[in-house]
Amino acid sequence: MLPVALSVGVLKAGYGATGVGYALGSWTAALALCMLFGGVLADRFTARRMMIVADLVRFVIQAGMAALFALGQPSLLVIVALQFVSGVATALFQPGVASLVPQVSGDIQRGNGVLRVAESMAGVLGPALAGVLVTMSGPSVVFAIYSATYAISAVCLSALRLTPATVVSDISFLGQLAEGWxxxxxxxxxxxxxxxxxxxxxxxxxxxxxxxxxxxxxxxxxxxxxxxxxxxxxxxxxxxxxxxxxxxxxxxxxxxxxxxxxxxxxxxxxxxxxxxxxxxxxxxxxxxxxxxxxxxxxxxxxxxxxxxxxxxxxxxxxxxxxxxxxxxxxxxxxxxxxxxxxxxxxxxxxxxxxxxxxxxxxxxxxxxxxxxxxxxxx
Known part of the structure; x- marks a missing residue:
């Protein structure tokens, strides 16, 4: 839903295709820049904890986007900055997916298959739903729904019953990064x-x-x-x-x-x-x-x-x-x-x-x- 809502919102605000590129590119750049640090933090503080923190940050960010578009036309600098922070949060979330699947699925390949099917169907339905909602209600409504999904995700992650993880803390952050390499x-x-x-x-x-x-x-x-x-x-x-x-x-x-x-x-x-x-x-x-x-x-x-x-x-x-x-x-x-x-x-x-x-x-x-x-x- 994000690319549709963000693209329409930025275009309606008068920032053109260049503005759309900056907004989407800032999210991708933050994700690429911070992914390695997200992997270390997930190993250092447990994957689920970092995923919940990331969901809460993204909930706040996208709720803020909904409010900004509901109140008027936010500046492009604010949009780019917020999406950059959202990308950083996604970098904290994504590495944990890899280690969480083996913890919750008795059949790892089946678990990955179910995830892929769900992602593919979301890829089909999400943009179509966003397009309809943006046309009917504007981008603020889509951002509000989008932010709510992160709150739901945080609740679901909190409810998972997992074996308590042993956190390694005697190695420095840079040491863990080097160890991963x-x-x-x-x-x-x-x-x-x-x-x-x-x-x-x-x-x-x-x-x-x-x-x-x-x-x-x-x-x-x-x-x-x-x-x-x-x-x-x-x-x-x-x-x-x-x-x-x-x-x-x-x-x-x-x-x-x-x-x-x-x-x-x-x-x-x-x-x-x-x-x-x-x-x-x-x-x-x-x-x-x-x-x-x-x-x-x-x-x-x-x-x-x-x-x-x-x-x-x-x-x-x-x-x-x-x-x-x-x-x-x-x-x-x-x-x-x-x-x-x-x-x-x-x-x-x-x-x-x-x-x-x-x-x-x-x-x-x-x-x-x-x-x-x-x-x-x-």
């Missing part, structure tokens, strides 16, 4: 996947998002783009469901299928699709992306010791955010040189190449998860 470097399969994803996330995921949106809009209009994004979300729900049921002893080999399927995403808009072809192609891409996400999350959660999981996961997320942001920044300049459709074909080929590299690198191809690990409760 050492654990990250020590696992060849982990840094191999992240290294390959630096190219995949930049030139396949990040770069293709703005160019694909422009191609689809130019041929099928904004309605076509909306239908395509809905199909991507529905594909994500399907991919999460499939990942719940499909298990394999070599998870990263299995997960390479997801990377290959998502490579369809940039290719489809380059082929002048009709609406049906776009929906089918992007549903396939969404299925692949969700399938990989579940397999990857489960692999990390079952291979990394619980006391280090939040920090290692934070390195993973921070790297992914940076490379995808770089891809979005490079999309326009590269397209002006190569043309949009050739660039999308290149993105598809590179995506398939990266999927093949997952199979070619011994550390990723040979990684094996014992049969009991997927049902490990942490």
């Amino acid at each position: 050492q654990e990250f470097r020590a696992r060849a399969w982990l840094w191999s996947v992240i290294t390959i994803f630096l190219f995949y996330g930049c030139f396949v995921v990040g770069m293709s998002l703005p160019i694909a949106a422009e191609l689809v809009t130019s041929e099928l209009g904004s309605t076509g783009l909306g239908i395509g994004m809905a199909a991507l979300g529905l594909g994500g729900a399907l991919g999460g469901t499939v990942a719940i049921r499909v298990r394999g002893g070599r998870p990263l080999t299995l997960g390479s299928i997801g990377w290959a399927l998502f490579a369809v995403y940039p290719l489809v808009p380059a082929l002048h699709p009709n609406l049906v072809e776009l929906a089918v192609g992007w549903a396939v891409a969404g299925t692949g992306l969700a399938f990989w996400s579940v397999i990857w999350a489960t692999t990390v959660q079952t291979q990394i010791p619980s006391e280090l999981l939040n920090r290692v996961y934070a390195y993973d997320v921070a790297g992914s955010l940076v490379c995808m942001a770089l891809g979005r920044s490079l999309a326009g300049p590269l397209a002006s040189v190569t043309g949009e459709r050739p660039l999308m074909v290149f993105a598809c080929v590179l995506g398939l190449t990266c999927a093949a590299l997952l199979l070619a690198v011994p550390a990723t191809r040979r990684l094996v998860i014992p049969a009991t690990s997927a049902s490990n409760t942490g």
Whole structure:
């Protein structure tokens, strides 16, 4: 709901597309900058405690946004500052998700699959609901509802029955940050996947998002783009469901299928699709992306010791955010040189190449998860 409400609110306030970019970009920048610190804090003070604090901060921030838009037109500087703080809070929240899933789910892969299905359906329904509410009542109502979800989240997290965690406090903050990096470097399969994803996330995921949106809009209009994004979300729900049921002893080999399927995403808009072809192609891409996400999350959660999981996961997320942001920044300049459709074909080929590299690198191809690990409760 946030991108819709924030975009409409900033545009109505007269700050234009540049203002929208600053507002959304400040949130993303804060998330990327603070993610590593969020991982350390989650390991230092327990994940649930940091997640509740983050939810309460975001509740206050977004309630403030609702009040500002209800009272008039807030300044762009205030909007950017508030969204930056919200991004910092999200960086405190997100690493804890990795360690919380093994604590609340007896079947880790199934738990990740359920989360992915829920996220995909929210991705379909949230923007549509926000669009209707913004049209009927203005952005302040959407921000009010949005803020309330954080209060609900904090209550639900507080109600979870978890085994009391042992907090490590005899290592300095910087020492814990360095320890997380050492654990990250020590696992060849982990840094191999992240290294390959630096190219995949930049030139396949990040770069293709703005160019694909422009191609689809130019041929099928904004309605076509909306239908395509809905199909991507529905594909994500399907991919999460499939990942719940499909298990394999070599998870990263299995997960390479997801990377290959998502490579369809940039290719489809380059082929002048009709609406049906776009929906089918992007549903396939969404299925692949969700399938990989579940397999990857489960692999990390079952291979990394619980006391280090939040920090290692934070390195993973921070790297992914940076490379995808770089891809979005490079999309326009590269397209002006190569043309949009050739660039999308290149993105598809590179995506398939990266999927093949997952199979070619011994550390990723040979990684094996014992049969009991997927049902490990942490």
